[in-house]
Amino acid sequence: MARVATVRAAVAVAALLLAVRSAAPNDLPVPHTDVWAPLSALAPTAPPPGLHLESVSSYSFSGGDNIAVYGRPGDVLHGRLVSALYHASAEWAGAQPHGGRPLRGGPAEAEIGGTAPHRWITWPVRPFGATEPVFYGVLGRGLSDGELIRAANALVQNGPRPTIGSEGVPRDLRPLASGGMGLWEMSPTAGTTLTWSDRRSGAKLALTLVRHTPRTEALMGALSPGTPRLMRGVPGAAGPPPFAESYDRTPTARVWREKDTLAVLHAEGVPEEDVDALVKSLREVNARGLARIRATVTAYPARKLLDPGLRLAASGRTATGVWAMGVKEREDDVQVSLRSVGGDYTFSEDFDADPDDLRDAIAIVGGVGFSPNRHAPVGAVRSDVASLKIERQPGRRPSTVALGPPSVPGGRRWFAIAEGVDPFSAVFIAYDAKGHILGRMTIF
Numbered sequence: 001m002a003r004v005a006t007v008r009a010a011v012a013v014a015a016l017l018l019a020v021r022s023a024a025p026n027d028l029p030v031p032h033t034d035v036w037a038p039l040s041a042l043a044p045t046a047p048p049p050g051l052h053l054e055s056v057s058s059y060s061f062s063g064g065d066n067i068a069v070y071g072r073p074g075d076v077l078h079g080r081l082v083s084a085l086y087h088a089s090a091e092w093a094g095a096q097p098h099g100g101r102p103l104r105g106g107p108a109e110a111e112i113g114g115t116a117p118h119r120w121i122t123w124p125v126r127p128f129g130a131t132e133p134v135f136y137g138v139l140g141r142g143l144s145d146g147e148l149i150r151a152a153n154a155l156v157q158n159g160p161r162p163t164i165g166s167e168g169v170p171r172d173l174r175p176l177a178s179g180g181m182g183l184w185e186m187s188p189t190a191g192t193t194l195t196w197s198d199r200r201s202g203a204k205l206a207l208t209l210v211r212h213t214p215r216t217e218a219l220m221g222a223l224s225p226g227t228p229r230l231m232r233g234v235p236g237a238a239g240p241p242p243f244a245e246s247y248d249r250t251p252t253a254r255v256w257r258e259k260d261t262l263a264v265l266h267a268e269g270v271p272e273e274d275v276d277a278l279v280k281s282l283r284e285v286n287a288r289g290l291a292r293i294r295a296t297v298t299a300y301p302a303r304k305l306l307d308p309g310l311r312l313a314a315s316g317r318t319a320t321g322v323w324a325m326g327v328k329e330r331e332d333d334v335q336v337s338l339r340s341v342g343g344d345y346t347f348s349e350d351f352d353a354d355p356d357d358l359r360d361a362i363a364i365v366g367g368v369g370f371s372p373n374r375h376a377p378v379g380a381v382r383s384d385v386a387s388l389k390i391e392r393q394p395g396r397r398p399s400t401v402a403l404g405p406p407s408v409p410g411g412r413r414w415f416a417i418a419e420g421v422d423p424f425s426a427v428f429i430a431y432d433a434k435g436h437i438l439g440r441m442t443i444f
Contacts, residue, residue: 030068030163033179033215035190036060038261041209041290042282043194048205048274051196052301054341056294060190067139068163068178069222070170073214076221077237077255080142082151082173083222084162085122087183088134096122096135099245106152107136117142117226118242121152136162139242141226143170177215186223186241186253186266188216194293199339200304202248203269205278212262220264224255231256231279241266254279297342298322305339313414314404318343323418325378329407334358336365338378338416345370345420351378358412361385361430361439367423375423376416377443383411386433390417392425401428 037058047053065088071081100111103121110123122137138151147170154168161178169175180189187193191210197203210216225239236256244251247268252275254265263282267275285293302315302324310326313336317323321343328335334353340346351366358365364379381388381403388401403413423443430438 030070030175030178031215033177033213033219035179035188035216035219036211037191038209038211040259040261041192041285042207042258042261042263043285043290043293044278044281045283046281047196048270048278050201051198051203051205051270052299052304053194053293053296054197054199054300055195055297055346056192056290057195058192065181065183066160066162066178067181067183067219067222068161069176069218070164070173071176071218071221072173073176076176076214076218077224077235078226078228080140080170080173081222082138082140082143082148082164082169084151084155084164085120085137085139085183086134086160086162087137088160096124097243097246103149106149110152112145112148113245114139114242115240115244119143119145119148120242121148123152125157134160138164139222141222141242176218179215179219181219181223183223184243184246186220186264188219188264192290197341198269198304199341200306200308201269205265205267205270205275207278208264208266210262210264212257212260216262217257220255220262224264225253229254232258232282234258295320300341305341306337310335310337311407312404313407314402314416316402316416316418318419320344321346321418323347323416325404325414325416327407327414329355329409331355334365336378336414338366338368338376340418343418345376347376349378353380355410358382358410360441362388362428362441364428364441364443367443369423370420373422373424374420375443376418376420377423377426378414378416379428380412380414381430382438383413384432385413385430385438387431388415389429389431390421390426391429392427393422394425 066086068084072079100113103110103112107123112121114120120139122135124135126133140148151164151168154165156163191208193208195206224237225241227239229238238254241253249269251268298317300322303312305324306326313325313327315324323340326337336351338349347368353365361382364377367375367377369375389398391398401415403415428441
């Protein structure tokens, strides 16, 4: 009986698609929304248990995944909504939402999915001459599949700024806002974000704060969770966000307005009680207080930057950040990972090295390029090297490179210059315990 019901539902969906496919969409203007940083910031009295502050960023950039939101004014966090979506990706298969099923009779390769109250339809488009594929779609909250299908068939592909034609927008909804967003991270294109994490376990919590306006709230309402909840004395929304099936572990989210600030919290691998405790402990901080909080990034445990199975081969701290190098050494291959938080530049890079290439006194296995004259090299020295120095850096004195502990097998020691060197002039010189030179090397 369940299979018969499924077949009947599929036939009904296909018939509805055929009925609306020929409708010519009439574009419905949607006001563009600029997102601004908040006038005040919120921060907790203590970080979430087991997590560490990895960044505090105040940012504003153009781009993101553009959305256009249609809903009920004054009820954007809980009421019925439908949004037009656009997302560009170099790899369509890795970018589309998970958990969907083919939608027969819809746009080519369309899939429908989601968990109530959120439902979505997405499909890939490969514009002629485009360097990367994109997908368009619609996301609904509190809508029936039929309403969502009508919206999908009325979507107007205005390049990266899609809209939904008037015949696809339910009669009780009207245009509210459009603008750039990070669909998966629930992240707007401006604001202040505090991020805590345990990179080793994969747990993460990000609190984004933006200046509140009705249009900004409409943008965030499109991606907010679906359960109404009173938070900090004001109505908000809590629970899994849209596209929750796309994560390795079920995420949780919170969205609420506080004075002139709209707060958006997104967490993975964090117990609900810890999320709620953090929300409850938030307090308003000024610029000086936020700077003090930002300075605690340097306390991030280096070992927690690395994936399980990697040995901490070297680590260090800069004035504003922490970095760690992890190594897995085998007879026929050496895997090297370089990770950092905070700092002027953050990086997450992986390298492979042949053990035979590590027999010289000095070996550079990779690096991170910040600019043409600034490069963060990653390498190792042989077991008989007692010290490693860098010379011929313009405007700098010769300096000694910090080496990690000896490894097994081989006894080699690893290093990274996270602050960067000039790759065209830096000379690495390896010395033995008596001060004799064992080798010299340049990057380029």
